[in-house]
Structures are given as C-alpha cells and as structure tokens.
Amino acid sequence: MLETRNLDKSFGAVHVTRRVSLKLERGERRVILGPNGAGKTTLFNQLVGELTPDSGRVHLAGEDVTALPVAKRARQGLSRSYQKNTLFDGLTVEENLGLAAAIYTGNATRIWSDSLGKAEVREIVRDVANQVDLMPFLHAKVSEISYGVRRQLEVGVALATRPLVLLMDEPTSGVGPEMAKGFHDLLNNLPRDLTLLIIEHDMDLAFDVADTITVLNYGEVVFDGLPDAARGSDLLKEIYLGSWEDA
Amino acid sequence: MFRHTPLRYAALVLLASAALFQAFTAQYFGLEILTEILILAMLVLALDMVAGFGGMVSLCHGALMGVGAYGYAVLSTTAGLTPPVAMGAAVAITAGLSWIIGAICSRSHGIYFIMATLAFGQMAYSYVFEAPIFGGDDGLGGIERLDLSVVGIDLNDTRTFALFCLVALAAMYGLAVVILRSGLGRSFSGVMHNEQRMRALGLTVWRVKADVFGLSGMIAGVAGVLAAQHIMYISPGLMAWTVSGEALVVVILGGLGTLVGPLVGAAVFVVLKHELSSLTTHWHLIVGVILIGVVMSRANGIFGFIEDFVAARSKSANTNPKAREGTKDA
Numbered sequence: 001m002l003e004t005r006n007l008d009k010s011f012g013a014v015h016v017t018r019r020v021s022l023k024l025e026r027g028e029r030r031v032i033l034g035p036n037g038a039g040k041t042t043l044f045n046q047l048v049g050e051l052t053p054d055s056g057r058v059h060l061a062g063e064d065v066t067a068l069p070v071a072k073r074a075r076q077g078l079s080r081s082y083q084k085n086t087l088f089d090g091l092t093v094e095e096n097l098g099l100a101a102a103i104y105t106g107n108a109t110r111i112w113s114d115s116l117g118k119a120e121v122r123e124i125v126r127d128v129a130n131q132v133d134l135m136p137f138l139h140a141k142v143s144e145i146s147y148g149v150r151r152q153l154e155v156g157v158a159l160a161t162r163p164l165v166l167l168m169d170e171p172t173s174g175v176g177p178e179m180a181k182g183f184h185d186l187l188n189n190l191p192r193d194l195t196l197l198i199i200e201h202d203m204d205l206a207f208d209v210a211d212t213i214t215v216l217n218y219g220e221v222v223f224d225g226l227p228d229a230a231r232g233s234d235l236l237k238e239i240y241l242g243s244w245e246d247a
Numbered sequence: 248m249f250r251h252t253p254l255r256y257a258a259l260v261l262l263a264s265a266a267l268f269q270a271f272t273a274q275y276f277g278l279e280i281l282t283e284i285l286i287l288a289m290l291v292l293a294l295d296m297v298a299g300f301g302g303m304v305s306l307c308h309g310a311l312m313g314v315g316a317y318g319y320a321v322l323s324t325t326a327g328l329t330p331p332v333a334m335g336a337a338v339a340i341t342a343g344l345s346w347i348i349g350a351i352c353s354r355s356h357g358i359y360f361i362m363a364t365l366a367f368g369q370m371a372y373s374y375v376f377e378a379p380i381f382g383g384d385d386g387l388g389g390i391e392r393l394d395l396s397v398v399g400i401d402l403n404d405t406r407t408f409a410l411f412c413l414v415a416l417a418a419m420y421g422l423a424v425v426i427l428r429s430g431l432g433r434s435f436s437g438v439m440h441n442e443q444r445m446r447a448l449g450l451t452v453w454r455v456k457a458d459v460f461g462l463s464g465m466i467a468g469v470a471g472v473l474a475a476q477h478i479m480y481i482s483p484g485l486m487a488w489t490v491s492g493e494a495l496v497v498v499i500l501g502g503l504g505t506l507v508g509p510l511v512g513a514a515v516f517v518v519l520k521h522e523l524s525s526l527t528t529h530w531h532l533i534v535g536v537i538l539i540g541v542v543m544s545r546a547n548g549i550f551g552f553i554e555d556f557v558a559a560r561s562k563s564a565n566t567n568p569k570a571r572e573g574t575k576d577a
Contacts, residue, residue: 074449075449112429
C-alpha cells in the first residue's frame, strides 16, 4: 500500500534520512521508533510531500507519487496527523471534521451550498466523531476542549478524508497515561483495512498497536520486524539508553 | 467562518433604515454623499471578504474597482455596447483579472502578498494613465447611466440612482454572505486558520484563494461600474494605490472580518471626510488620529468594539446572580 525506496534527505552536511526503504501492506499497522533526531518526522514529511527527498521514491497503492504535491497525495489517500496540534482553533469540532470531509467529498469548493449541510459530509463527520470519541464535543469550539480531546480531534481530522494510509506523528504526545491508554483502544478500533504508520515514543502503545516495528537511528533503518523481536532486541535497548555509538 | 449574530442583524437593519431615510429625505448634496458611501461600502465589502476571512490584505482593490469603471466606460462609449452588456462585460473582465491576480499572488503571504497586489495595482494605474484609449490623465467623460426607463425607473434622477446603489449593495452583501458560508467560503476560512493543514487534507489552496479573490474582484468591479455611472466621468485617480489604502483604512476602522463593520466604516469615513474637510484642508490628520486610536484600543474597529462591549455586558449579566435577581425584581 505504501512503499519507500532508498529515501535520502540531507540538510547541508546533516544526513537526516539515509536510504530508508519501507513496505507497508494494506491494513498493516507499523510503529516507527527512534530517539529524538532520528529522522522520523523528516521521513513523514517526505512521505506526504512536505519535503522533497534528495533521492529515492515513494509509492502509494502501486503508483509513484514522489513528484506529486502534498494536496494530490492527500487526495490519493495519504493523510497525516501532526505532533503538534494543527487544528482550526476558532471553529467547532464539527466544523473541523467538516472541513476535511468536504474536501474528500468534493464539496470544499462549491459556491452555492454549505458543505456542512451536505448529507455525505455530515455522515463522515458523525462516523469519525464516533470513531475517535468526539460525539460529546461536536459543537464545542477547539479553544473550549481539553488538550487530550484536541489530540483525538487531530487524528479525527486526518481520518475524515477517508485515507488509505494514515500517518500519525506521536498521537499521544503530551497526554497523560490514562488518556494514552484510551488512545490504544481508539487506534485498535480503527477499521482493519486502514494502513497505519505511527511515530511513537510510548513503548506500551507501540507494542500494543503495532503489527510491525521499524527503528530509525541517525536516519537509518536499524531494525525492521515483529514487536516480539523488537522487545528482545539489545540494539533497541541500547538506542533508547543512549549508547548507540558503542553498539 | 462568517456568522450572523443578532447584533449584526440589528446593525444591518439600522444601516439600511438610515440609508433609506437619507435617500427619501435628503437633498441633492446629501444624496451625493449617500451614493458615495454606498459605492465605497461595496468596495470595502469586497476587500473585507478576502482580507478579513482569508488574510489576503490586498492593495489592488482600488485598481480593480478602476478596471470595472474603465471597462464600463470604454465598452459603453468607445465600443458602443449597450449599458447592460457593457456592465456585465466590465464586471466579468474585472472578475477574470482579479482571479489571475489572486492565482499569482496566492503563493505569497503577509507583506509579500501586500507588495505583490500593490505592484499589480500600480501596473494597472500606470497603463491607464499612459494609454490614449483610456483618455490618459484627462480621463474619460460622457458615461451614461443604465437606462431602466422601460420599467419606469429614471436613474438619471439622483434620488433614484442612490436607491439603485443601495439595492446593488444589498445584493452584493447577500452574495458575499452566500460565498463565505458556502463550501468555498469555509475552505477559504480554513486556509486562513491553517493553510498547511488544509493542503495536507487535499485542498488545492491556490485555487480556493484565486476563486474567492476573483469573486471579491467581481464585487469591486460592480462598485467600479456604479462609480463610473455616478460621476459620469472617470480619471486614473480612481485606480491610484491611495484608493486601495483608503479602503483598507475603512475596513480596519469599521471592523475587519465582520462584513457589517466595513459598512459602518464607510459611512463614518465619508461623513467624517466631508464634515472635516469643510473645517480644514488637513482632515487626513484627524482621520489618521482616529485610526491610530482605533488600532491602539485593540478593538476590532468600531463595530468590533461594539460587539466586544455587548458581549462583555451580556457575560457580566449572566455571571452576576445579583444582577439577575435585580432584573427579576424589576
């Protein structure tokens, strides 16, 4: 469903991703682990088109999308949520979801009708609000909801474009342990045919949700395999304990 | 996202009533001032659509109004088209040109967007100033008003023309509301809130900006056609960047992003201009001081100040139980 081949990206002398190759099957849930500065977010930015790789290719559903701009990739089914909330603060939860659903249904550029009034948009809004537990907050403004609920909305907005592949950059970033547990359930309850690629520091969530785990260090894939193998990996422990240089 | 509140409805009713009262009771000079207000209100309505709801602070809207005015003048006089056809064509040309400017400038932001639109405005001004077909710096005269005599309306009558401008402004206001509350308007507002996210969701951002800028230019074009018919003479001064600057001042004075505020701003600005200019030639200084006062007060213009005041009063009434009891007792 999503494949990268030898993605390379440098900023000046700093090599941020090195020959990163990944292959995600339809419905696969993969978690990317790695310490700060490992190149995880830079990899995401290349996948969605916010950054152009120096070399390498990105394929989505069998099609080479490397040259496509961000919006076109999104319309082909590649959606993302951000590490920092990127919501529409002055709008309600319903309007936030509605903006995304309107784009998916082709109602975002209509002049004579309100996109939120369209049955297909309302249906997606309700569906997604149920999926990410936002029904009680539907009419609240973003500024009126808690940080944890905003994180749910961050994922919800990405889901409202009905993606084939959803990239999530640290969905539980900044939330407490209890809310993080709620996120595990939320992610586990997403449709099984949705392909997920998640950057996460929370090991519990990673092992709970992931079908496969990829570990990045200094921009390089150093581990790619099943959660059980990752759990027992000395390399992974060393990376997280900060002794990579000695490995 | 634009929302009508009870206060905004009340302000609209008040403004419309005042305009109607003036239209039916004023003499020639008062009617001329009313028409000037209505045309300026239409221009600032167009500017508020893009600046207040999309963050596209344009310094070419004066020039766009000029394109509408010159388009109508040339098409109805030199090209010999009938006024209705010339009006439609002039508005369509302005909308098309505006769409192109919006499409080109949509990739820039902030000060760069302002400068890019200023450059387009100045290009139009310079071209008209030098081109013989547009009368150069002498301008163009002999412009006719729309002939509605078949339905018994004489637009050459000052009072009737003022009422015609009022109806046109009401129609353009309605159009602006429909656009801003449509899917396109919601997306436009979303782009202002978070352009990166809208793009990541699959929206072709430049196209949305260009579409709304084109529609806003269309409204500015209608204002231009009415301006040409009002004075029956136009000169390049109509396209000078100061006209765009003045329109921006009016939007800020009235209340950016409220649609109603700029209408209030237009009325206050034109009345102030006429009252103060009869007292001193330095009336701009006084308007400048007022504008600085409005900006420094951190309120969103005159109408924004009223909205904040009413909201604060209503909040205080709702949170003060004694006040509520007092109201019950009374």
